[in-house]
Amino acid sequence: MTYLTPLRWMDTVMTASTEPTDKRSLRRAFVASLSGTTLEYYDFAAYSVAAATLFGKLFFPSGDSLAGTMAAFSTYAVGYLARPLGGFIFGRLGDKLGRKQVLVFTLLLTGIATFLIGVLPTHAAIGGWAAVLLVALRFAQGVGVGGEWGGAVLLSSEFGDPKKRGFWASAAQIGPPAGNLLANGVIALLAAVMTTAAFESWGWRIAFLLSGVLVLFGLWLRMKLEETPVFKKIAEQGEKPKAPLKEVFTREPRALIAGILIRICPDVLYSLFTVFVLTYMTSELGMSRSQGLTAVMIGSAFQLFLMPAAGALSDRVSRRKLYAIGTIAAGIWPFLFFPLAGTKSYLAIAVGMVVALAIHALLYGPQAAMITEQFSERLRYTGSSLAYTLAGVVGGAVAPLIFTALLDAYDSWLAVALYVLVTAIVTGIGVALSRRAPEDEPVVTSAETVEVAR
Template sequence: MTETTTAQAPDKKSLTRAFAASLSGTTLEYYDFAVYSVASATILGKLFFPSTDELASTMLAFSTYAVGYAARPLGGFIFGRLGDLLGRKQVLVFTLLLTGISTFLIGVLPTHAAMGGMAAVLLVILRFAQGVGVGGEWGGAVLLSSEFGDPKKRGFWASAAQIGPPAGTLLANGVLTLLAAVLTTAQFESWGWRVAFLLSAVMVLFGLWLRMKLEETPVFKELAAKGEKPKAPLKEVFTKEPRALITGILIRIAPDVLYSLFTVFVLTYMTTKLHMPKSQGTIAVMIGSGFQLFLMPAFGALSDRFNRRSMYLLGAILAAVWPFLFFPLASTKSFAAIIVGVVGALAIHALLYGPQAAMITEQFSPRLRFTGSSLAYTLAGIFGGAVAPLVFTALLSGFNSWVIVALYVTFTALLTLIGVLISRKEPHPEEDNLEALSTAPATVDA
């Protein structure tokens, strides 16, 4: 049987399945993550961390939110390595099961009223497991779609995984909003919030069905056939491609922080400082996420036609400026102003996040791509999204001013700008030409 010689021309059915599997899997996993994120800002603090101080209770809930991010590097280390050794498909089945089962168990977990402090301990453990699963998911999901597609259109095909966060956020906010609308406050706090977590079981089954029908990606199959899989991918990433790893970490930080501000912390800010209904913030996030469903692939596709680095530079600059526009708008306590501010912020996030998957993966050579991308993604999460809600809450409490919060976002945007400036100047789609795959690490443009 003649071996495939190029990764650019898989059959259309396999390509469609890969795109759908990448999209549905990350949507499910970010639905799980987003359900927790929204719940931590609205209900989990009261149920698992009771306190007479509302802000302290929220801080404790955000601490378990951070645990999910802190666990991601472990997932990146474990599953990233396995993805370069065993293959993309197998690893993505494991990550889907781990995240889905953890989320389902949160839905049946007794609260502090029933178990005391042990309830909080179990919640943290399950949140940790969620984070491990998500940490291994992203790198594989990106490769699943991009390694089936034309590498010259990597920005678009890799964006399948990027649509997962807004799609998951939209679903999570929609489910929680619907439950809060049809149930009384007592019903929602007693059992209604659990439904959102339990629904993950249905989506896990759908995601598994899609992924089990897939073949391995052409790029990985060719690497395996040529005997060019890495023996120690973790070591090789740190020793042979450290600049790629640093670049990947830095270019993720600002988008993570921006997303945390405008999908998680904004709900707390509206209720505690502006004394506006949390439902209005949730609606604004849902509208912004709806736009992102279309903006993510659009910006990904544009990055294939125009310079990806230039687009990212523009996004980082806008991310640095936008909070200084949003908070004065929000101070008017106008629902319309909140919508404009949140939608604008999430559009900027899409400008960064749409091309991000392609930009990170093309920093690494194909044989180390799962490990390198996963490590960059997960390590950046610690410095970005993991601590952002805690930092925002602490800064707002300590300085009682939104200006310091905006300055923190600007600082993270500067870090991302540095990452863009040291990144490879141009993508190298010829690296995915299967005949050209080699053990040489990705070169870095001067």
């Protein structure tokens, strides 16, 4: 079975629907899912890079560069801490009102917040209010992203064949490396063509202002979409949940716990090799900012192809076994990467980052399908969003802060690597708790219980 050949007519779109879906709807859903998450992660990645390299001295100036970086990373964490609120609000609405409407709101929220960061005065202009406003806009970014992921995954997967769910759901997963590549590329280009003084004064703002153009493109795509066949079927049967949040916590707690744990290690691994590594290369290895950004871009470029490939592979083999293999590799690789980085060979570091992000792709590609299929279809937006966002709080949100604190306390990369290993063990527990993907899932009604297949 081939996944990257031209799309075929399908007898069913998801197991809840028996109506055929045409190629155009399927392609639109895939592109809309991909473009929306790319935009939102462009916004998130632009902030991540700026936090690691600029925002410490622009918004949190102090005599201690480490303190400034820690403060900037704190606002990075705010974006993750805000995600559960987005998951609660938009996940609930997605299961009650539909996928399409909610995804328009999340796109607008994140895009506008990012655009405003681009015109925000720095500490030199308005003092402490600059930091307050930056935190507020970062919070708004996080709320938007928290509501985006679950809907974007369902947008593509609910138009596709359930036997190819890993591939179709990976559309949303390609967004982070695509957005990261785009953000790093824009910032690297700006840094290359400008003097350091000009870039730090006003050049960085261009990367955030470009978000406005990307929002318009994303809105155009999403407004042309129809609601997914699965949600239409649920609405026709009168099975939309009245209290989706309550039902997820009371009826599907194991699915929620498994979904949360499954995400933690990939989030921490991604934070290590796309955010913290920039600080490590400049402060510990004495390398330039542009070298770090280029290495991240190379790894992200490979992920664009590895994400859907891993998703498709998970449709052929056991998704749980594939995820377990990726988790083991994620726990081991930092112990090999940091000695490579210690050689200060740019080639060795670039190769090491490509391998690290390839391991992340092995996890992240099938992750969307693996998390969403833990939940019944009528609670899937809420459950998936909660699992995604709550995991981000204990995973990606605090990871750069913990990495920085561990390096400062122990003056050794070994503590950082051990931290990643612990998160890999936690994710391994989540894989053990997860259920196998059923090939046929009827819409679960409010009177039914969800069977956890083992």
